[in-house]
Amino acid sequence: MEKWDAYLKNGMKTELLLTRGQPIPDGLYHLVVDVLVQHNDGDLLFMQRALDRRGYPGYFEASVGGSALAGEIAEQAALRELEEETGIVPWDCRLVKIKRYDNDACFIHTFIARTDYDKEDISLQEGETIAYKWVPLSDIDNFLNTHKVIPRQKDYITTLTTRGAR
Numbered sequence: 001m002e003k004w005d006a007y008l009k010n011g012m013k014t015e016l017l018l019t020r021g022q023p024i025p026d027g028l029y030h031l032v033v034d035v036l037v038q039h040n041d042g043d044l045l046f047m048q049r050a051l052d053r054r055g056y057p058g059y060f061e062a063s064v065g066g067s068a069l070a071g072e073i074a075e076q077a078a079l080r081e082l083e084e085e086t087g088i089v090p091w092d093c094r095l096v097k098i099k100r101y102d103n104d105a106c107f108i109h110t111f112i113a114r115t116d117y118d119k120e121d122i123s124l125q126e127g128e129t130i131a132y133k134w135v136p137l138s139d140i141d142n143f144l145n146t147h148k149v150i151p152r153q154k155d156y157i158t159t160l161t162t163r164g165a166r
Contacts, residue, residue, distance in 0.1 A: 003070040004030040007107060017070055024105040031068035032106045033078040035095075036160070037086065039134060040116045044157070046149070047085065047124075048131040059148045060133065062157050063110075074109040082113055086132075087123030092116070098160075 006016035007029045018030050037045035046060040064085035068077035074097070079090040093115035100109045122132045135143045144154050 002067070004067055005070050005072075006030065011107065020067065029102070029105050029107050031072075031074060031077065032065065032108045033068060033074055033081055034063045034065040034108055034110045035078045035082050036063045036110070036112045037082070037088065037093075038112055038114050039119060040114060042137045043119075043134040044137070044140065045086070045122070046133045046135055046143070046147075047129045048133070050128055050130050053128070056148075056150050058130075059150050061150045062153045075111075078109070078111045078113070085123075085125045085128065087121060088113065088115055088117045 002020035004018040004020070006014045006018050006024075008014060009027065009029065014028070016028065018024055018028065024030065039045070044062060046062055047064060048060050049056055049058060051057045065078070065081050068074060069080075072080070075095060078095055079093075082088050082093065083090065093113040096112045096114065098110050098112055100107065102108070119134050124130065124132065133143075140157060143149075144157065149157075
């Protein structure tokens with residue numbers, strides 16, 4: 001049973017714990033992380049969701065992530081999720097926070113993990129992902145137009161790469 005810290009709207013952590021799958025009481029939030037992975041050569045990592053996933057089965061997503069566990073800060077959760085979902089270990093990357101926003105009952109912290117991790121050593125998380133692809137920045141537009149990518153991420157990736165993900 002996964003437990004999360006509960007936060008107030010102002011970002012202050014409370015003493016309360018939330019449980020995955022249970023409704024989040026009004027006025028409380030939990031911490032979520034979203035991590036884009038960029039190789040030192042500029043390529044972005046896209047993970048393909050398992051075909052039996054509830055939301056967007058078979059789609060590519062430009063990030064890994066999830067909810068921070070009770071006691072974790074955003075950076076710890078980002079590094080844990082990165083390792084769980086890709087095999088990239090914390091000492092093989094540099095984490096850069098790029099934004100924080102609120103969505104429903106979540107505080108979402110978005111990071112870029114820059115790494116020189118061996119591109120062939122990416123791990124797939126059983127039940128979560130079925131494939132991965134490193135996409136050069138020069139091919140991002142083509143990839144977004146020819147592959148099923150989670151819609152909310154298409155505009156975000158286009159904006160990020162236009163501003164320069166390097």
